[in-house]
Amino acid sequence: MSATRRPAATARRRRRGVERKPLFAFACTAVFFFLLYLPIGAVALFSFNGQKSLVVMKGFSLRWYRAFFHDQQLLASLRMSLEVSTLATACALVIGVGLALGLVRSRGRVGSYAAFIMLVPLITPEIVTGVGSLTLFKGIGMTLGFGTVTLAEVTFSISYVTVILRSRVAALNPETEEAALDLGATRWQALRLVTLPALLPAIISAGVLVFAMIFDDFVLAFFTTGVSPEPLAVNIYSQIRLGVQPTINAVGTLMLLGSLALIALAIVVPRLFGRTGGLEILTGD
Amino acid sequence: MSVFFIASLLLVAALSFGTTNDLGNAYFGHSLANIEALADPAYRTVLLRSLAYAVLTSAICLVIAYPVSYAIALHSGRYKNALIAMVVVPFFANYLVRMYGWSTILSDQGPVLSLLYRLGVPRSFHIVNTGPGVVAGLVYGFAVFMVLPLYAAMERMDTSLIEAGRDLYGGPLRTFLKVTVPATRQGALAGIVLVFLPAMGDFVSAQLMGGPNQIMIGNLIQEQFYGGQNWPQGDALTMLLMAVLLIGMAGYLRRARKDEAEAVR
Known part of the structure; x- marks a missing residue:
């Protein structure tokens, strides 16, 4: 009896050996996620603390939220951040969409140089961009404030918009635009009625992401x-x-909470337009 | 449309060069004194410390990210997308707020040290205000940048290679080191660059997790602009930082190109 069972058991064991779940890697992943979310959870938890302490939780209270909504300086900062993010996102989208369209369609030396220049801001540490912007703005005599922050954020986010949109533009079927042109549309009409609507979901996602990034950005804003x-x-x-x-x-x-809502929006919007995915914004495919 | 493209391209070109390369423009009239001042031993110490912290951060991130991305990419089944989204979401929480939460947790009264003290670790042991504290902050801040490219590399990897390694009687660890790690080297290289660059320029971690004795080059630059008001010196330091990073980038690009050439062959 046992003699007949043994081969099967060994085979099963061996198969399990190959497919065995890497427990060590799982444990590392669990610890990683725990530590990744621990500080965020702590901040959220202690925001309801009845006390001023950041280590002892005592009582539940909304007093810190009340304090925030009565702090004129913080509220003014919030308003400024919202205004900067909105304006900078709008500018970055207009320029970024144009660039993405242009980059994909201009094959040749100009296109590849331009593609390289696009990547420079992405691999430059923010402190360098910040110092550079500050020096430049001061050098040409601008007063630091709303305008300089917005300008700096626009330059920083154009690259992101373009990188996100480029693959979408490349995936467009050029024949639809050609068909529009054949049917008597002007170039502008073809762009407005055919190309841009096809890109709209991607544009909205890119806009939402860039808005969140600008709103959270600290280093560039700090310098400018x-x-x-x-x-x-x-x-x-x-x-x-x-x-x-x-x-x-x-x-x-x-x-x-605001960022989470925006990410959710960035994922949901493309799906509303009948595309699957949207999650690739997070996973980077 | 092409007019629009060229106009926006020129704008970006002007602005990106203005913000990255033309740093010294406003100060062309100055002497080389600011550049010479970079040879100051105090600066050299800070630069070397920043390099050491950034290298250490990249190394630790690599060690953390390998098992994590391995588990997510190859063994998480249908939870894969959800898990990778969970990796990215904290990145959208404000960096300052995250670092602030992290520094509270690792502070002397925080939960981690309270537990360690109760377990008998001497009271003289601290994390915040030490060099390792700064590295802990940097690792927390940028580990995500290592997980993502490694995850992408693992996902693209041919898993039959791992099975082959096992069939040839390689143990799990040996197969991992001899098969998985070499196969995902490009992802690891990209991750190292993505972690090293921001870690080298960071000044928040050194400020929240370190003391005056752990400052990094980012803190020096920031001081020149806000404390010392010596802008040209700050620009010179920025150029120095940029030079170090460009050398690193050149090394990375050469390595990546060599890998590519080998892959073609």
Whole structure:
């Protein structure tokens, strides 16, 4: 009896050996996720703390949220960040869409140089871009403030828009646009009525992502902003340098919720247009 | 449309060169004093420290990211997309807020050290305000940049190679080291670059997790602009940082091209 079973058992064991789940890797992944979310969870948890402490949780309270909504300086920062992000996103989208269309369609030396220049801001550390922008703005005599922050954020985000949209533009079927032209549309009409609607889901996703990035950006804003009001991230930075500030927990939690809502939007919108996916924005395919 | 393209291209070209390369423009009239000042031993110490921290950060991220991306890419089945989305989501939480949360957790009164003290670790042990603390901050900040390219490489990898390794009686660890790691080297290289670049320029981690004795080149640059008000010196330091990074990038590109040439052959 046992003699007949043994070969099967060995085979099964061997097969399991090949497919065996890598427990060590799973454990590492679990710890990784735990540590990745721990600080964020802590910030969210302590934003409801009844006390000023950042280590002892005592009682549930919304006082830090109330404090935030009564802090005129923080509110002014929030408004500035929203305005900068909106304006910069709009500019970056217009330029980025144009660039993506142009880059894909101009094969040749200009196109490849341009593609290279596009990548430069992506691989430059932000502090270098920040210092460069500051030096440039000051060099040409601009006053630091809303305008300089917006300009710096636009230059930084154009590359992201273009990189995200390029693959979509490349995937477009050029024949649809040619068909429009054959049917008597002008170039502008073909762009407006055929090409842009096809790109719309990708444009919206790119816009949402870039908006979130600009809103959260700290380094560029830090170097290019004036004194008052400061963008929200810069304001947070000055506050955490001073020490325990539970209001920041509340602000951070609200910002996190905002970002999550935006990501959800970036994923959902392309699906509304009947495309599967959308998640590739996160996974980078 | 092409007019629009060229106009926007010129704008980007002007702006990106303005923001990355034309740093010294406003100061062309100055002497080389600022460049010479870079030879100052104090600066050299900070530069070497930044390099050491950034290299260490990349190494630690690599060690963490290998098992994580291996588990997600090859063994997570239908949860794969959800898991990789979970890796990316914290990246969209504000960097400052994340670092702030991390520094509270690792602080002397935080949960990690409280537990360690209770377990008998001497009270003189600290994380915040030490060099390892700064590295811990950098690792936390940028580990995601290592996981993503490694994950992509693992996913593209031919898994029958792993099976072949096992069939040839390689143990799990041996197969991993001799088959999986070489097959995903390009992803690892890309990850190292993606972690090293921001880690080298970071000044938030050194500020929140370190003290005055752990400052990095980013802190020096920031000080020149906001404390010392010595802009040309700050620009010179930025150029120095950029030079170091360009050397690193050149090394990476050469390596990547060599890999590509080998792959073709």
